[in-house]
Amino acid sequence: MDKSVAVSRNDIGLESPAGRKLPVGLRQVVAFVLILLALVALWEGYKLLGAVTAGSIPMPVRPDDRSMPHIWSIVGALFKPARRGGEDILLIILLRSAVFTWREALAGFTMGSVVGFALGVVFVRSRLLERGLMPYVVASQTVPLLAIAPMVVIWGSRLDWPAWTAVAIISAYLTFFPVTINTLRGLRSPDPTAVELMQSYAASEWQVLWKLRLPAALPYIFTALKISATASVIGAIVGELPSGIPDGLGRALLTFSYYYVSGPEKLYASIIISALLGIVFVVIVMLVERMVVPAQRRLAE
Amino acid sequence: MTDQTPVVSIRDVSKVFDLGGNNRLQALANINFDIFPGDFVALLGPSGCGKSTLLRLIGDLISPSSGAVQVNNKPAHQARLDRDYGMVFQQATLYDWRTIYGNVQLPLEVMNYPRDKRMARAREMLKLVQLEEFGRHFPWQLSGGMQQRVAIARALSFEPSLLLMDEPFGALDEMTRERMQMELLSVWGQTNTTVVFVTHSIPEAVFLSSRVVVMSARPGRVTGVIDIDLPRPRSFETRESPRFFQKITEVRECLRRDEVKGASS
Numbered sequence: 001m002d003k004s005v006a007v008s009r010n011d012i013g014l015e016s017p018a019g020r021k022l023p024v025g026l027r028q029v030v031a032f033v034l035i036l037l038a039l040v041a042l043w044e045g046y047k048l049l050g051a052v053t054a055g056s057i058p059m060p061v062r063p064d065d066r067s068m069p070h071i072w073s074i075v076g077a078l079f080k081p082a083r084r085g086g087e088d089i090l091l092i093i094l095l096r097s098a099v100f101t102w103r104e105a106l107a108g109f110t111m112g113s114v115v116g117f118a119l120g121v122v123f124v125r126s127r128l129l130e131r132g133l134m135p136y137v138v139a140s141q142t143v144p145l146l147a148i149a150p151m152v153v154i155w156g157s158r159l160d161w162p163a164w165t166a167v168a169i170i171s172a173y174l175t176f177f178p179v180t181i182n183t184l185r186g187l188r189s190p191d192p193t194a195v196e197l198m199q200s201y202a203a204s205e206w207q208v209l210w211k212l213r214l215p216a217a218l219p220y221i222f223t224a225l226k227i228s229a230t231a232s233v234i235g236a237i238v239g240e241l242p243s244g245i246p247d248g249l250g251r252a253l254l255t256f257s258y259y260y261v262s263g264p265e266k267l268y269a270s271i272i273i274s275a276l277l278g279i280v281f282v283v284i285v286m287l288v289e290r291m292v293v294p295a296q297r298r299l300a301e
Numbered sequence: 302m303t304d305q306t307p308v309v310s311i312r313d314v315s316k317v318f319d320l321g322g323n324n325r326l327q328a329l330a331n332i333n334f335d336i337f338p339g340d341f342v343a344l345l346g347p348s349g350c351g352k353s354t355l356l357r358l359i360g361d362l363i364s365p366s367s368g369a370v371q372v373n374n375k376p377a378h379q380a381r382l383d384r385d386y387g388m389v390f391q392q393a394t395l396y397d398w399r400t401i402y403g404n405v406q407l408p409l410e411v412m413n414y415p416r417d418k419r420m421a422r423a424r425e426m427l428k429l430v431q432l433e434e435f436g437r438h439f440p441w442q443l444s445g446g447m448q449q450r451v452a453i454a455r456a457l458s459f460e461p462s463l464l465l466m467d468e469p470f471g472a473l474d475e476m477t478r479e480r481m482q483m484e485l486l487s488v489w490g491q492t493n494t495t496v497v498f499v500t501h502s503i504p505e506a507v508f509l510s511s512r513v514v515v516m517s518a519r520p521g522r523v524t525g526v527i528d529i530d531l532p533r534p535r536s537f538e539t540r541e542s543p544r545f546f547q548k549i550t551e552v553r554e555c556l557r558r559d560e561v562k563g564a565s566s
């Protein structure tokens with residue numbers, strides 16, 4: 001009933017015409033690993049090219065070990081103590097920070113999704129409120145996070161909130177917008193006859209919402225939640241900086257960029273862990289989507 | 302027949318659509334007719350003559366600009382609130398997150414039937430349209446004709462006294478269409494619903510109905526009501542009988558008479 005809900009098997013061209021097919025999950029993993037290897041090869045190839053030509057051709061990024069440490073020294077750094085004589089290896093420290101940041105992001109993601117969804121439901125029921133509030137919702141996203149974050153932190157400290165709540169709110173601020181927009185679109189997606197059918201049963205507004213609009217909106221909402229999952233991590237990392245929270249990835253990134261010169265690979269390592277956190281979060285959302293929305297109804301990504 | 306109280310009574314109904322600005326479109330003008338219990342009425346006319354509009358007026362999905370529609374002796378609006386009619390559209394309009402069972406149960410859920418009653422009704426209805434093995438399938442796993450049968454089962458599940466169908470077989474091929482017509486007649490024979498059936502196919506109208514309401518366009522009005530007294534049950538032989546062709550000719554002439562009038566005026 002909805003043309004835009006296309007069949008999506010999410011395969012990345014690994015389906016051979018000869019019928020030699022891997023299971024979809026495995027195919028995704030294989031594709032991910034292949035692309036990862038290609039990126040590593042590109043990185044190292046660039047460095048190699050730099051070494052061979054030795055500065056005789058201009059290159060946009062200096063291919064030396066400071067600007068671009070070898071992949072193996074980045075991976076190696078993960079398994080060495082972060083500080084000389086320190087107890088824990090960098091990987092453990094970063095993972096601990098990642099878990100800490102993820103908790104803040106999850107709180108923000110949850111708040112933002114609930115608020116975003118509620119706004120979507122309110123807007124679909126009232127054109128007037130949509131017209132009145134939507135400009136502010138849009139405007140909220142054009143104000144730079146860098147300006148919002150310190151403000152929230154200051155308010156939070158005035159009100160004696162625990163420090164992480166301010167971070168969660170900043171993260172929620174980035175999260176709610178895509179959810180609102182997509183919820184609204186999804187709730188409006190059923191075609192008029194589907195709504196008339198409900199009217200012919202004299203269904204109440206709530207029944208139309210629960211039995212028609214909401215199920216129709218689910219694929220749209222999950223698309224938003226995937227965007228929001230990554231946004232919430234970014235929000236949490238950025239939010240940690242003005243809050244002075246020492247336990248998260250934000251501080252780790254800041255610290256390692258201070259000491260970049262003495263150990264560039266540590267910054268790269270923490271960037272990789274931050275990216276992994278976002279990926280893991282998105283994968284979790286996708287797994288939930290898989291349980292809730294049948295394949296035929298998932299929106300193409 | 303006329304001493305019965307009508308299921309649907311349409312009195313001086315007009316519908317004007319406001320198209321914004323000074324643009325208004327008179328879709329229906331001065332419609333008058335009655336539909337009696339157990340009738341199978343076909344609304345027939347050229348595209349754009351207001352068949353769907355009239356059907357939607359009967360079903361209270363829109364309201365008339367003037368005149369009144371009574372269903373079961375009450376205003377159409379009250380009839381809708383009392384769940385007096387079931388609707389079947391040109392598209393099956395199944396909800397694709399629901400199984401076939403789930404779709405047939407949708408009106409029953411809305412009307413708060415108890416769960417066991419819902420399941421029993423859904424089974425019964427699917428048996429009626431001969432789809433009992435497909436209850437656990439999803440809509441996209443069914444062909445167009447099967448989906449339309451599910452839509453009919455869904456419309457009948459709460460035993461409405463009036464079934465409103467808007468070109469339900471319009472999207473089907475000729476062979477499926479004829480089979481579906483037979484099935485509809487058998488379902489209609491087994492339940493005692495009154496049917497209003499919109500179509501622009503003359504043979505379909507004649508084959509199915511007990512009366513054909515012929516409409517003309519711009520503005521839509523009723524130009525003739527033709528009784529179809531072909532014997533029932535209707536069958537393959539009906540389609541080849543001389544009476545069938547006579548009736549088709551009669552309906553066609555009614556449509557044409559109107560066209561000629563329209564062209565000369």
Ligand SMILES: Nc1ncnc2c1ncn2[C@@H]1O[C@H](COP(=O)(O)OP(=O)(O)OP(=O)(O)O)[C@@H](O)[C@H]1O
Pocket residue numbers: 318319320326328346347348349350351352353354355501
């Ligand atoms: N919601 C609406 N707003 C404005 N005009 C409308 C609306 N619905 C129908 N019309 C107009 O009313 C006229 C009758 O439309 P209707 O859909 O009832 O025709 P129809 O007989 O069902 O045609 P078809 O056989 O093509 O389905 C058309 O001219 C159409 O443009």
Ligand SMILES: [Mg+2]
Pocket residue numbers: 352353354467
């Ligand atoms: Mg129509």
